[in-house]
Amino acid sequence: MKVKHRFLKGVLYMSLEGELDESKALYTRGQMETSFDCYDMGKVVIDLSNLSFMDSTGIGVLIGRFKKLKERGVTVVIANPSRSIDKILTLSGVYTLMPKVEY
Amino acid sequence: MKKENFVKIQVQALSSNEAFVRNAVAAFCLSIDPTVDQLSDVKTAVSEAITNSVIHAYGGNGGLIEIDLLLVARVLHIEIRDFGQGADDIEAIRKPFFTTKPDEERSGMGFTIMESFMDELTLSKTDGGGLTIKMVKNFDNN
Numbered sequence: 001m002k003v004k005h006r007f008l009k010g011v012l013y014m015s016l017e018g019e020l021d022e023s024k025a026l027y028t029r030g031q032m033e034t035s036f037d038c039y040d041m042g043k044v045v046i047d048l049s050n051l052s053f054m055d056s057t058g059i060g061v062l063i064g065r066f067k068k069l070k071e072r073g074v075t076v077v078i079a080n081p082s083r084s085i086d087k088i089l090t091l092s093g094v095y096t097l098m099p100k101v102e103y
Numbered sequence: 104m105k106k107e108n109f110v111k112i113q114v115q116a117l118s119s120n121e122a123f124v125r126n127a128v129a130a131f132c133l134s135i136d137p138t139v140d141q142l143s144d145v146k147t148a149v150s151e152a153i154t155n156s157v158i159h160a161y162g163g164n165g166g167l168i169e170i171d172l173l174l175v176a177r178v179l180h181i182e183i184r185d186f187g188q189g190a191d192d193i194e195a196i197r198k199p200f201f202t203t204k205p206d207e208e209r210s211g212m213g214f215t216i217m218e219s220f221m222d223e224l225t226l227s228k229t230d231g232g233g234l235t236i237k238m239v240k241n242f243d244n245n
Contacts, residue, residue, distance in 0.1 A: 022118035022154045029208075053125075053143075055150040056216055060208035084143040084220075091219060092199075092212045 003031035012041040017050035020058040032065050036074075044069060047103065049080040058085075059092045066097050079103040108134070112170040116161045116185065118154070124170060125149045128181065135177050137242050144220040145179065145240055151213040152183045152236045159203065160187025160233060177242040186233040193226045193234070 001018040076098040125146040173180040202211030223239035
C-alpha cells in the first residue's frame with residue numbers, strides 16, 4: 001500500500017495504490033492525515049486508479065477523512081475506482097458525501 | 104457425475120492474513136476459469152468475512168479461523184468459522200450500517216457487501232460459540 005500526493009493550484013491530489021484492507025488501514029489513515037496537515041487546499045481528489053483491492057475497511061478510512069476535511073471546509077471527490085470498488089462505494093452511499101468524478 | 108474439489112484452511116485471526124486468505128480462495132477458483140469481476144467479488148466478500156472475525160470475534164487478539172472451500176461444478180461454497188465472541192442477534196448484524204464500533208471508523212457494511220457480491224449468505228452460531236458464515240457463488244451467473 002502506498003499513498004502518493006501532489007498539490008496543484010489549491011487542489012490536493014491523493015493517489016491510493018495497492019490493496020487497502022484492515023492491515024493497511026492505520027498506515028493509510030496516517031499518510032493521508034500527514035498530507036492534509038501540510039497544505040492549505042480547498043479540494044482533495046482521491047484517485048483510486050491504482051488501488052487494486054479495497055473492502056469495507058476502506059469505506060471507514062474514506063468517510064473518516066471526509067469528516068475531518070469537512071470541518072476545514074474542504075470538499076472531497078473520488079476518481080477512477082475499479083468496478084468492484086465502485087460497487088462498494090455505491091452500496092455504502094459514499095458518493096453522496098464524496099462525488100465520483102472523471103479525471 | 105459432478106466434479107467436486109475442496110480445500111480447508113486454518114489461519115490465525117490476524118489482519119495480515121486477510122490478503123493470504125482472499126488470494127488463496129481466488130487461486131482455488133482459477134480451475135473453473137472465472138471472470139476477473141467474479142474473482143474480485145469473491146475476494147471482497149472473503150476479506151469482509153475474515154475482517155469480521157479478526158476485529159469482532161477476537162478483538163484483534165488472534166484466534167482460530169477455519170475456512171472450508173468446496174467447488175461443485177461451477178458453484179463455490181465457502182464456510183468461514185470462528186470461535187470467538189459471536190453475536191447475540193445474528194439478524195441485526197446483517198443490516199446495513201450496523202456496527203458495534205462506530206468510533207473506530209467501522210462502516211457496518213461488511214455483511215451487506217458479502218450479500219451483494221455473493222449469491223447466497225447465511226449466518227449461524229458456531230457450536231461452542233462464535234460465528235459461522237456460509238456463502239455461495241455460482242460462476243455461471245454474472
